[in-house]
Amino acid sequence: MVMIMNTRLEQDENDKWIGMGNQELLDYFSSYAAVKARHSYGPQGHRGMSVLIFESTARGYLEAERLHKHFAEQGTHREALGRRRGLFYPGGKRELYGYIAMKEDLDSFNQHSQGKSRLKFEMRSYQEMVVKQIRQMSEDNQQLIFYKNKVAKEQRQKVALEESFGIVSERLRKTMEENRIVRQRTKMQHEQNKEEMDFQEQFFKERIKFIHEARDEKEESFEKLQQQQREKVKQSNPNPSNTEEYRRRADEIAKFIKFQDEEMQAFVAERDKLIRAHEEKMVGMRERHWQEEVELEKEFDAELSHLMEKYTPDGSKVNTGNT
Numbered sequence: 001m002v003m004i005m006n007t008r009l010e011q012d013e014n015d016k017w018i019g020m021g022n023q024e025l026l027d028y029f030s031s032y033a034a035v036k037a038r039h040s041y042g043p044q045g046h047r048g049m050s051v052l053i054f055e056s057t058a059r060g061y062l063e064a065e066r067l068h069k070h071f072a073e074q075g076t077h078r079e080a081l082g083r084r085r086g087l088f089y090p091g092g093k094r095e096l097y098g099y100i101a102m103k104e105d106l107d108s109f110n111q112h113s114q115g116k117s118r119l120k121f122e123m124r125s126y127q128e129m130v131v132k133q134i135r136q137m138s139e140d141n142q143q144l145i146f147y148k149n150k151v152a153k154e155q156r157q158k159v160a161l162e163e164s165f166g167i168v169s170e171r172l173r174k175t176m177e178e179n180r181i182v183r184q185r186t187k188m189q190h191e192q193n194k195e196e197m198d199f200q201e202q203f204f205k206e207r208i209k210f211i212h213e214a215r216d217e218k219e220e221s222f223e224k225l226q227q228q229q230r231e232k233v234k235q236s237n238p239n240p241s242n243t244e245e246y247r248r249r250a251d252e253i254a255k256f257i258k259f260q261d262e263e264m265q266a267f268v269a270e271r272d273k274l275i276r277a278h279e280e281k282m283v284g285m286r287e288r289h290w291q292e293e294v295e296l297e298k299e300f301d302a303e304l305s306h307l308m309e310k311y312t313p314d315g316s317k318v319n320t321g322n323t
Helices: 022-028 058-074 078-083 103-109 126-234 243-310
Strands: 002-005 008-011 017-019 034-042 045-054 097-100
Touching: 002 058, 008 045, 022 034, 022 045, 034 058, 034 103, 045 058, 045 103, 058 097, 058 126, 078 097, 126 243
Parallel strands: 017 045
Antiparallel strands: 002 045, 002 097, 008 017, 034 045
């Protein structure tokens, strides 16, 4: 609190003193952060004694001290009030005096006040009001700076993480797109290879079909040749009038037919043997083909698993076991 003295102005018709109002006093010292003004009254009215009340904080105390120094620099401090006889400036303007309030000042202020009208106050030391609060403010400020720096650091880390996440996400997106393109190309290549394999399969099937048809035609020609030979021998019979010759030719024909039958039986037996041998070779060839194809598939599966394991993140391992 700062005591403001010589604030009464004039006497009214009842010879009672009137003085400055609360707002008038606050406006007069508006450059100082006072929050309230009070005036002391006695039997004769306004006593010319007023108080500017500041915040009960270090800031309020420093503002009060600043006003106290202002009065001291102007020569209107506590001691000057007791020395000077004139209470007006030249021209009649009232001169105000001021100083930091002490307990005696406030007791005097409350001299004629009773109950709620009394100005309540509490004495506190400079150490408590300023030094301690400034120290606390300094600690709070340091803590605030610490948390600001911490928040700024976390914000930078957040930005860095977001940027890293964005970069990783973009790389992942590009990788996925590249993988999609590779899979598409692989699929197209697989379909192309399948078409070529189907074409080759059809080509070889047609060749085999042609060989089978040529073989069937050759066997049919062979059978016809045998039949023609038999018919030719049968048609070469001599005149039945020559009994001896007829009998001789009949024996020859019978021998030829028997010989031909024996040869055909031998042919059929050897043909069956040849067919069985051919079928066994075909079975062996197909078995080797399927075995080779299985081995190729296993080899491809192992190489693909190794490739996936190489590019699997987080140390995960792809199962390379073969079924």
